């Protein structure tokens with residue numbers, strides 16, 4: 001296009017002020033304010049100017065398409081406004097069947113957690129104020145009392161069942177304390193720095209893990225100023241390997257849960273009891289990074305081999321670290337539970353001040369823990385999802401399918417089918433454990449599976465599904481029950 005033609009097009013563009021004076025802009029200004037509207041107009045005009053100036057012929061705007069764009073200018077400004085004033089972080093429908101999906105925000109919070117969070121956040125609180133004494137208090141007291149209950153009584157109701165209560169709580173001695181930091185990565189950093197700075201930590205080579213999002217044990221170790229002492233081999237480590245590596249520089253024995261992988265075949269790993277015995281004999285603390293850290297007995301939903309926090313403490317592990325937003329089902333947090341004297345050293349470390357969490361986290365965590373204390377497991381969304389039976393999921397799926405089919409009957413371009421499948425826990429828990437589920441499998445006459453999945457993502461709210469073998473798979477295990485209607489409506493519109 002010639003320069004003269006181009007400048008003709010540029011001249012057709014109205015000015016920001018002209019647009020601001022248009023009556024339909026006035027309504028937007030009344031609603032969203034003058035400066036936001038002016039900014040959106042500038043952004044839309046800048047985009048048009050850039051398109052006119054384009055050197056590449058195909059993407060260049062010609063006279064006809066410019067007229068078209070000018071006709072839709074106020075709609076474009078409104079769209080721009082909605083985008084720039086809308087939230088970037090938004091809620092969505094997780095139809096992947098991955099219960100703890102780090103990309104999708106891990107655990108949704110319990111309703112009681114939201115209520116407590118709202119009440120605590122919208123007014124002042126006794127976060128660090130001792131009400132009876134009327135003086136400064138500590139922020140950790142709010143949840144430490146609940147962790148003491150959950151970790152010293154037998155809330156799992158299995159291992160100690162049948163034993164007298166005093167005996168089961170005596171099995172975990174001495175007193176267990178818990179502190180809260182920003183996430184489990186921070187918990188591991190604080191624990192290693194407090195217990196092993198300047199000294200050595202013994203870890204099995206089979207446990208030098210990397211958890212998604214670049215959390216690597218060797219890196220955290222070096223940041224904590226402790227020296228990693230690797231023992232054994234990737235697939236086999238014996239307790240004698242730990243024993244041989246102990247010197248007067250050794251400060252800690254560390255066990256790391258292999259959260260996101262399993263080693264199978266010719267393998268050997270010392271039992272926790274052997275490590276506990278060694279630690280006791282050599283008077284060294286034993287720490288276990290559990291990662292997910294269940295406070296709920298996963299055996300009851302058919303998941304075995306995932307160690308619970310109580311199991312580890314009862315076995316004699318001195319310190320455990322775990323996440324607040326994995327299997328626990330609470331807010332993002334890192335929890336350090338264990339021997340009170342060791343936890344006290346972490347509390348007095350200045351790193352603890354840097355890694356501490358705010359009142360929102362304490363509020364959400366306190367309410368989540370209270371649900372456990374009350375054995376109200378269905379109140380915690382991730383626990384409810386794990387406990388859902390295949391039949392319950394199939395029932396909901398059947399209802400959605402018949403609803404969509406009754407609307408779609410005539411056009412029929414979307415095909416829905418119910419098939420068996422598997423949900424996974426995710427979030428670094430039980431890497432190979434699956435929960436049987438019933439999936440809605442979608443295919444569309446006019447769209448590929450990837451296009452269909454993109455349509456679902458573009459919905460408001462976005463729907464995230466799995467794509468497998470040319471089909472879009474919807475797993476209702478992770479869809480909140482009140483989102484079923486959104487899903488049915490979206491599918492009906494296809």
Ligand SMILES: *Cc1c(COP(=O)(O)O)cnc(C)c1O
Pocket residue numbers: 183184185186211215256257258259289290291292322323324333334427428429
């Ligand atoms: C998930 C995980 C971490 C990191 O926890 P965040 O809460 O995400 O910081 C550390 N260690 C293990 C074993 C984990 O599974």
